[in-house]
Amino acid sequence: MNQSLNQRIVYLDVLRGFALCGILFVNMPSFLGDRPNALMGEMDQSIRLIFDLFIQTKFYTLFSVLFGAGFYLFINRLRQRGLPMTIFARRLGILLIIGLLHLLVWQGDILHTYALTGFILLLFAKTKPVTKLLFAIAFQIYAILLYLLIFFGARQFGDAPVVELDKTLQSFVASRDLLGFLSHHATVQLPEALMNSGVIWPEILSLFLIGAYLMERFSAAPPTNRFLWWTLGISLLLTLPSFAGIMQAHADVPDGSINLFYVWLSGRTLAITYACAVALLVRTGHMQWFAGLGRMALTNYLMHTLVFTVFVFFSGQHGTTPLWQGLLLVFLLLISQGIASNRYLQSHPQGPMEKLWRKGTYGKKNR
Numbered sequence: 502m503n504q505s506l507n508q509r510i511v512y513l514d515v516l517r518g519f520a521l522c523g524i525l526f527v528n529m530p531s532f533l534g535d536r537p538n539a540l541m542g543e544m545d546q547s548i549r550l551i552f553d554l555f556i557q558t559k560f561y562t563l564f565s566v567l568f569g570a571g572f573y574l575f576i577n578r579l580r581q582r583g584l585p586m587t588i589f590a591r592r593l594g595i596l597l598i599i600g601l602l603h604l605l606v607w608q609g610d611i612l613h614t615y616a617l618t619g620f621i622l623l624l625f626a627k628t629k630p631v632t633k634l635l636f637a638i639a640f641q642i643y644a645i646l647l648y649l650l651i652f653f654g655a656r657q658f659g660d661a662p663v664v665e666l667d668k669t670l671q672s673f674v675a676s677r678d679l680l681g682f683l684s685h686h687a688t689v690q691l692p693e694a695l696m697n698s699g700v701i702w703p704e705i706l707s708l709f710l711i712g713a714y715l716m717e718r719f720s721a722a723p724p725t726n727r728f729l730w731w732t733l734g735i736s737l738l739l740t741l742p743s744f745a746g747i748m749q750a751h752a753d754v755p756d757g758s759i760n761l762f763y764v765w766l767s768g769r770t771l772a773i774t775y776a777c778a779v780a781l782l783v784r785t786g787h788m789q790w791f792a793g794l795g796r797m798a799l800t801n802y803l804m805h806t807l808v809f810t811v812f813v814f815f816s817g818q819h820g821t822t823p824l825w826q827g828l829l830l831v832f833l834l835l836i837s838q839g840i841a842s843n844r845y846l847q848s849h850p851q852g853p854m855e856k857l858w859r860k861g862t863y864g865k866k867n868r
Contacts, residue, residue: 510574511792512783517567518791519779521798522835523560525805526552529827531609532809534674534820536666538755545824550751553760554744558768561611563776565705568615569622569712576626586626592862593619599803599858601691605683607806608690614698618705625710633714640707647700648762655758664756666820674819682814726781733777736770743767793843794835797852801838808834 530552538546575589593616600613625633655661669689673682724732746763754760782788794801812830813819845852851859 511789512780513567513570514792514795515783515788516563516776516779516791516795517798518794518796518839519775519788520560520563520567521794521801522791523556524564524802525831525835526556526828527560528609528805529809529831530824532607532806533813533822533824533827534667534671534818535664536820537662537664539662540666540820542823546751546755548824548828549755550747553747553751553764554767555771557764559772559775562708562768562772564611565615565708566712566715566772566776568619569709569714570716571712572619572622572709573713573716586623588862589626590620590623592858593623595858595861599799599854603803603806604691604694605686606810608686608694610694612802613694614702614705617698618702618709621702621706622709622713625713630714630717633710633717637707637710637714640703640710644701644704644707647704648765651758652762655762660750660754660757660759662754662756663758663761668820671819671821674813675817677814677817679814724780726784729777729781733774733781736773736777740767740770740774743770790839790843793846794839796846797838797842797855799858800852800854801842803854804838805834 530549538549541549572589575592576586579586579588596612596619597616600610600616603610603612625636669685670682672678673685743763743766747760747767750757750760750763779788809830813822816822842852849856
């Protein structure tokens with residue numbers, strides 16, 4: 502592997518690890534049980550504001566773009582080895598199974614959405630970069646129009662909270678009814694998640710295509726530091742109006758549709774800021790610690806759900822644990838995972854779930 506390509510893969514691992522950390526912050530309130538802002542204490546309301554400004558929607562954007570970049574690298578590898586595209590389809594099928602099983606425990610799973618959208622992404626395996634970019638723009642316009650519809654609907658007919666406390670799950674957790682908990686996810690949460698994927702797949706596909714386009718575009722000549730600094734500055738400036746909108750929304754209806762719109766919009770631009778900042782830091786030899794987290798992203802992502810599900814059932818609380826307490830567990834978990842991942846990879850080429858995923862993808866043949 503040439504040095505330039507190796508540096509780009511290290512960057513992808515670091516950015517994936519960094520994004521994984523953000524994903525856990527995003528998912529933590531859902532793990533503990535989403536609740537309306539009105540039911541939160543003052544400290545939790547402040548935490549929610551910080552999340553909306555700097556975390557919410559920013560990291561699934563990064564993760565989706567990284568999936569697209571990984572798609573480009575994987576397809577290129579198949580071509581170089583003369584292997585069929587069906588291997589990637591098999592890889593997606595395994596990811597879909599993992600995602601559906603994950604949905605039986607937590608309704609916020611994204612793996613099934615990635616897998617289902619990935620099958621559509623396969624249609625773009627042989628397209629030119631400009632084709633990928635044009636379709637990405639078209640699907641991103643769809644997402645913009647969808648969120649604008651939500652935004653103007655709230656402005657026209659009045660804003661209202663879109664977050665509700667799930668009292669059914671709360672009762673299952675309080676009584677430690679694991680079978681009821683799993684049954685509710687299988688019969689209620691899973692179908693809802695699949696319906697949601699049917700709505701958001703164009704947006705996810707657009708981010709996949711952007712990732713594939715950028716990986717192909719910068720394969721020959723990586724972006725210069727000057728380009729990264731300019732992009733970082735411009736994207737940060739473009740985020741400021743969204744920040745103002747979020748601040749105003751939190752003064753009115755903190756968990757309403759208008760806030761949802763501005764949070765989503767800030768995710769488009771601030772994710773670019775984060776990606777450029779990480780690239781600049783990696784080039785100066787920093788953030789290497791995150792690479793271990795990134796190389797074991799699937800294992801660590803699923804471990805998040807396991808740890809928080811055990812915590813929730815152990816405490817018997819769902820929708821009542823303060824966010825600040827959840828933050829303590831997030832920091833403890835991420836530090837533990839970072840140390841464990843980097844140590845594990847010193848003697849293993851990949852994480853446990855990554856190994857299983859690879860074995861299912863290629864079968865018994867060593868690729």
